[in-house]
Amino acid sequence: MEGRYINIIIPGRTEYLTLCEVEVDGTLSGKSCPILLVCSGLNEHIMETNVARLGQVSQSSKYGNAKPENAIDGNRASNFNQGSCACTNNNLNPWWRLDLLKTYKINTVTITNRQDCCPERINGAEIRIGNSLNDNGNANPRCAVISSIAPGASQTFACNGMEGRYINIIIPGRTEYLTLCEVEVDETNVARLGQVSQSSTYGNAKPENAIDGNRASNYNQGSCACTNNNLNPWWRLDLLKTYKINTVTITNRQDCCPERINGAEIRIGNSLNDNGNANPRCAVISSIAAGASQTFACNGMEGRYINIIIPGRTEYLTLCEVEVDGTLSGKSCPILLVCSGLNEHIMGFGVLLITLMLIFATFQRLMSLHKHRYSWENRIPDTL
Ligand SMILES: [Ca+2]
Numbered sequence: 001m002e003g004r005y006i007n008i009i010i011p012g013r014t015e016y017l018t019l020c021e022v023e024v025d026g027t028l029s030g031k032s033c034p035i036l037l038v039c040s041g042l043n044e045h046i047m048e049t050n051v052a053r054l055g056q057v058s059q060s061s062k063y064g065n066a067k068p069e070n071a072i073d074g075n076r077a078s079n080f081n082q083g084s085c086a087c088t089n090n091n092l093n094p095w096w097r098l099d100l101l102k103t104y105k106i107n108t109v110t111i112t113n114r115q116d117c118c119p120e121r122i123n124g125a126e127i128r129i130g131n132s133l134n135d136n137g138n139a140n141p142r143c144a145v146i147s148s149i150a151p152g153a154s155q156t157f158a159c160n161g162m163e164g165r166y167i168n169i170i171i172p173g174r175t176e177y178l179t180l181c182e183v184e185v186d187e188t189n190v191a192r193l194g195q196v197s198q199s200s201t202y203g204n205a206k207p208e209n210a211i212d213g214n215r216a217s218n219y220n221q222g223s224c225a226c227t228n229n230n231l232n233p234w235w236r237l238d239l240l241k242t243y244k245i246n247t248v249t250i251t252n253r254q255d256c257c258p259e260r261i262n263g264a265e266i267r268i269g270n271s272l273n274d275n276g277n278a279n280p281r282c283a284v285i286s287s288i289a290a291g292a293s294q295t296f297a298c299n300g301m302e303g304r305y306i307n308i309i310i311p312g313r314t315e316y317l318t319l320c321e322v323e324v325d326g327t328l329s330g331k332s333c334p335i336l337l338v339c340s341g342l343n344e345h346i347m348g349f350g351v352l353l354i355t356l357m358l359i360f361a362t363f364q365r366l367m368s369l370h371k372h373r374y375s376w377e378n379r380i381p382d383t384l
């Protein structure tokens with residue numbers, strides 16, 4: 001059922017209406033793509049969290065009605081006349097800024113370019129991420145320089161966990177219009193979807209403290225997991241399903257003994273042999289500076305379990321935060337990419353039709369080959 005309003009009413013009766021929680025599972029209307037729906041049915045995690053829409057936006061100037069909010073309205077419509085693109089005037093160094101109101105770890109920024117005119121205007125634009133408002137936020141560290149984006153296309157830029165409250169897009173050193181039809185920002189930490197355990201627990205430093213979304217690294221802040229001083233101490237995250245792991249980010253304790261983490265190994269796999277510590281190794285941690293967060297690339301290693309173990313040593317294992325960037329395995333949907341790129345109802349349906357026609361044509365061809373061979377094999381004895 002489609003609708004903007006969801007009412008719950010007790011009709012025809014004088015009554016108290018008490019609702020302890022109302023949760024709604026739905027998708028935005030008018031943006032649907034038949035193939036997208038098929039794929040999103042396969043994989044609920046393929047759609048990563050877009051935190052952009054939680055923020056507030058501004059831009060250096062506004063062309064007509066092309067307000068900055070149009071770039072976070074959840075609509076990738078890329079024809080300017082559809083009214084879903086933000087656009088500045090033709091100014092020097094035009095910029096657009098998203099204020100996420102608090103600091104996020106940004107994995108990717110996806111930008112949808114205008115389709116109906118002048119896609120080259122975006123060329124050279126920079127994505128800046130950080131916590132400073134110096135130069136309106138344009139002086140923050142740079143995630144990417146956009147060389148070009150095809151007309152109407154959505155391109156994703158990896159920012160590898162850069163942290164910041166502000167995300168700016170600026171065209172530096174040029175008098176230009178800055179047009180953004182949609183900006184999506186993903187902060188994905190699948191660790192928080194899992195369940196955790198560890199070889200032993202020191203005091204109240206329970207394993208959950210390493211996935212509480214808080215990197216606070218002073219032990220007394222109560223956000224670090226810690227084992228007792230045991231041989232081969234380990235911590236395990238069970239993601240409940242198999243994921244392809246891109247990176248694991250570990251935050252080390254700040255106020256004492258950062259060297260305890262040295263030599264710890266990150267293990268990823270589906271086996272619980274030796275509590276999961278026998279799974280393939282993603283990395284050996286040589287050291288992490290006190291209070292620092294270090295990211296280890298696991299290049300798509302697959303597994304349900306992520307273990308961190310200090311092998312061959314009696315030690316405390318202290319983890320102030322473990323963040324995992326990954327996607328659900330075996331459910332990847334290439335059609336989704338095609339479809340989300342086109343993102344129009346009719347185009348999506350067109351792709352579906354073409355796909356069905358191709359499958360049908362292939363089937364027909366196979367059948368005719370099979371028939372041909374069958375009749376040929378039968379005919380040989382006759383002709384001989
Ligand atoms: Ca938009």
Ligand SMILES: [Ca+2]
Pocket residue numbers: 209210211212213214215216223224320321
């Ligand atoms: Ca923590």
